Amino acid sequence: MKKIGIVGAGLVGSLQAIMMAKKGYEVQVFERRPDLRKAGEIGGRSINLALSDRGFKALSLAGVEQKIREIALPMYRRCMHDLEGNLSYQPYGVNNEAIYSVSRGRLNQILMNEAEHYPNISYHFNKTTTDVDLRNKEILFKNEDGSRERVAYDKLFACDGAYSAVRSRMQKVPQFNYNQQYLTHGYKELEIPANPDGTHQMANDCLHIWPRGEFMMIALPNLDGSFTCTLFFPLEGEMSFASLTTEEKVMAFFERTFADSIPLMPELAKDFFDNPTGHLMTVKCSPWQVEDDVLLMGDAAHAVVPFYGQGMNAGFEDCTVFHELYEENKGEWTNLMVDFSDRHYKNGHAIADLALDNYIEMRDKTADPDFLLRKKIENKFTRLHPGKWLPLYSCVTFSHTPYNEAVTIGRKQKKIMDEVMTNPQIHDLWDEEVTMQEILRLLEKEQSYA
Numbered sequence: 001m002k003k004i005g006i007v008g009a010g011l012v013g014s015l016q017a018i019m020m021a022k023k024g025y026e027v028q029v030f031e032r033r034p035d036l037r038k039a040g041e042i043g044g045r046s047i048n049l050a051l052s053d054r055g056f057k058a059l060s061l062a063g064v065e066q067k068i069r070e071i072a073l074p075m076y077r078r079c080m081h082d083l084e085g086n087l088s089y090q091p092y093g094v095n096n097e098a099i100y101s102v103s104r105g106r107l108n109q110i111l112m113n114e115a116e117h118y119p120n121i122s123y124h125f126n127k128t129t130t131d132v133d134l135r136n137k138e139i140l141f142k143n144e145d146g147s148r149e150r151v152a153y154d155k156l157f158a159c160d161g162a163y164s165a166v167r168s169r170m171q172k173v174p175q176f177n178y179n180q181q182y183l184t185h186g187y188k189e190l191e192i193p194a195n196p197d198g199t200h201q202m203a204n205d206c207l208h209i210w211p212r213g214e215f216m217m218i219a220l221p222n223l224d225g226s227f228t229c230t231l232f233f234p235l236e237g238e239m240s241f242a243s244l245t246t247e248e249k250v251m252a253f254f255e256r257t258f259a260d261s262i263p264l265m266p267e268l269a270k271d272f273f274d275n276p277t278g279h280l281m282t283v284k285c286s287p288w289q290v291e292d293d294v295l296l297m298g299d300a301a302h303a304v305v306p307f308y309g310q311g312m313n314a315g316f317e318d319c320t321v322f323h324e325l326y327e328e329n330k331g332e333w334t335n336l337m338v339d340f341s342d343r344h345y346k347n348g349h350a351i352a353d354l355a356l357d358n359y360i361e362m363r364d365k366t367a368d369p370d371f372l373l374r375k376k377i378e379n380k381f382t383r384l385h386p387g388k389w390l391p392l393y394s395c396v397t398f399s400h401t402p403y404n405e406a407v408t409i410g411r412k413q414k415k416i417m418d419e420v421m422t423n424p425q426i427h428d429l430w431d432e433e434v435t436m437q438e439i440l441r442l443l444e445k446e447q448s449y450a
């Protein structure tokens, strides 16, 4: 029986542990932090994530979908807050689909609890992977007391996140390609607490966005009535985290840009200085495996900026794709990791690019009337011709189309919509049959080139 090592007991590591245990393997999970279920980390600040169809598919394969749905709040629409505090709405899906706000800590906790139901999974906390001996197939650890240790593996899944130690070792392997790029914007989490009766202060079926061109704030609801807000903002410059050095400056900035949020955030200035400023980066690398022994998954393989809400979903989809390949191979391991990497790494690169593009869309274009009109036209066309058009956002969020194919579809759609929007009468005709016919014509033209 093969010994499976997993580095990282985060979201992807815990899910992959369940997937491998279900296949009957002996699975050891090594995590550098203490057990988050005992360390009180879940009781701290709520940090939430948007979970969508790709993530749910993997959770369903692992048999935990229902448990996660119980802690997930559906968000059907974007709710945009303009400078005056006026609200406008934009549905996420064409058929009332939702993305789901879940607490990162609780999600991780449920996955770990589920994993521990399997007698063939063991968790080992406070074990920091420092290196991997690829030739002898051993993981090198530093324990909490500073002692060093080696543990043998037959197959190793590196799920140790964006700053992966296993990936650092792979960077020394010939023909491993690596690219890392920081955004000049960072982020800070803030909180909108619940009303005294535990209800939400804003609509809780929306993802709230304050789009402001060069920067934005978003808020996702939590089960306890609070919202976690995230301010995405330049790190340096005239208007930046670096320039907001006093409580007065923070409050004046919020008065100017997010005035309607101030009454909702009584601890704003305190939170602003108490909470750390996070950095955002993109990692693209390939191949994702060494020989047929070590495989990168999740952020270790593809760290992406959070603007498509797909980082975790993409990591969970890695587990699905591995499972499907394993089934195709009828449990035969030869070339499995090589095939996984060959088949899937381009999707990691594609979601990285899509996520960067979506930052512009969220912070800038969601406030642009022409952009909103495009969305309305696309949605109408999709409803009339469901087999012919699925808007890019839906393709990424509500379908299982490989990300790489979604990029190609999105390019084609953009070209068509750019042309449709050149019609000077489009604001009057957008809803008319003539516009739908024009899209059909352009679509056929595109297909004849394909």
Ligand SMILES: Cc1cc2nc3c(=O)[nH]c(=O)nc-3n(C[C@H](O)[C@H](O)[C@H](O)COP(=O)(O)OP(=O)(O)OC[C@H]3O[C@@H](n4cnc5c(N)ncnc54)[C@H](O)[C@@H]3O)c2cc1C
Residues within 6 Å of the ligand: 007, 008, 009, 010, 011, 012, 013, 030, 031, 032, 033, 048, 049, 050, 051, 127, 128, 129, 130, 159, 160, 161, 162, 163, 164, 165, 187, 230, 278, 297, 298, 299, 300, 306, 308, 309, 310, 311, 312, 313, 314, 315
């Ligand atoms: C602000 C923000 C918002 C986001 N929002 C969303 C969203 O809405 N939707 C979405 O899908 N994704 C979102 N993401 C992305 C998502 O958080 C990640 O894609 C996801 O957490 C990746 O899971 P992972 O298991 O690969 O890595 P991680 O969650 O980072 O887990 C890695 C684990 O490995 C452990 N580890 C690290 N190094 C070592 C080592 N040397 N030895 C042993 N253990 C180690 C870590 O302690 C950790 O437990 C967001 C990210 C950010 C920053």
